Amino acid sequence: MKKHNFSAGPCILPQEVFEKSAQAILNFNNSGLSILEISHRSKDFVAVMDEARELVLELLDLKGKGYQALFLQGGASLEFLMIPYNLMKENGKAAYLDSGTWASGAIKQAKSFGETVVVASSKDENYSYIPKNYEIPSDADYFHCTSNNTIFGTQIKSFPQTDIPVVCDMSSDIFSRVLDFSKFDIIYAGAQKNMGPAGTTLVVVKEEILGKSGRTIPNMLDYQQHIAKESMYNTPPVFAVYTSLLTLQWLKNLGGVPAIEKLNNEKAALLYNEIDRNPLFKGVAATEDRSNMNVTFVLNNPEHQETFDKMWKEANISGINGHRSVGGYRASIYNAMPIESIQVLVDVMKKLEENV
């Protein structure tokens, strides 16, 4: 029986995507061949790559605005390195917001390239809030932030104003809410939350900001090379890109980002309302910064843990243990998570209250 999967990533994808991608492994486009055995240069796969790149720009409302979408490899973690390589000038500097473990991972990589200013950090309170009211140096080559902190369950609701290029790691909330995406110069995201299986990284880049760092960039790390080769500089992760395309098509058919945002708000409200109502539970993240994707919460009394763990397992729930650096529970409720599954978790929380 299919479980209610609250895993933080890789995570749930739409059921129809699982079915269609499984079918493509057996017989892709009625070609008599598996998607796993065809050339990435075949007409059928080039069409997949082209449509996926187009659809990303369409869903983010970035078509015709000077952006390119790339499907790369190396995870969001390689982007931590590619960003400074491509944007930080020799003797230049970069500004970073430290809002969590992944943000600080990005900072660490930038530091190996040059001066890296941390404009603000919420490390003092184990990243349970989003820093605000900080200054971004106007002479920095770019500003980097993380829109959603997967581990801590915080999300930037209002992005800072700045005239320098803005780079955002949207790994865990891309395509989940409407933003003015044209305010960002680079958006990147590992596929394995809202887009597809692990194995590809989406990079959306405003072309005009590239080619200004003065650095000699190795080809595989150079966004301009990937753009020139239409995201096929080397063999792309064919299956991950195809499955991402299926998820993007699913999202488009559903009504795109505005439609999913509405559902995501309803889903998050259902769970947060129960966390706030139920005297046995408490949310971890500052209320105004709560993520609509990763809901972190703890039991007020650790003695209830054994009973609660037994109950959610019996309810066929999977993947809600919190990250080791936060403890407690984390329910990841990405785009593909049906509200019915969240209701199952809420019912278990209510039942625990009745039972203890």
Ligand code: PMP
């Ligand atoms: N950034 C964020 C916000 C993440 O959640 C993750 C992974 N969970 C990463 C970066 C690292 O991604 P990857 O494992 O694809 O390198």
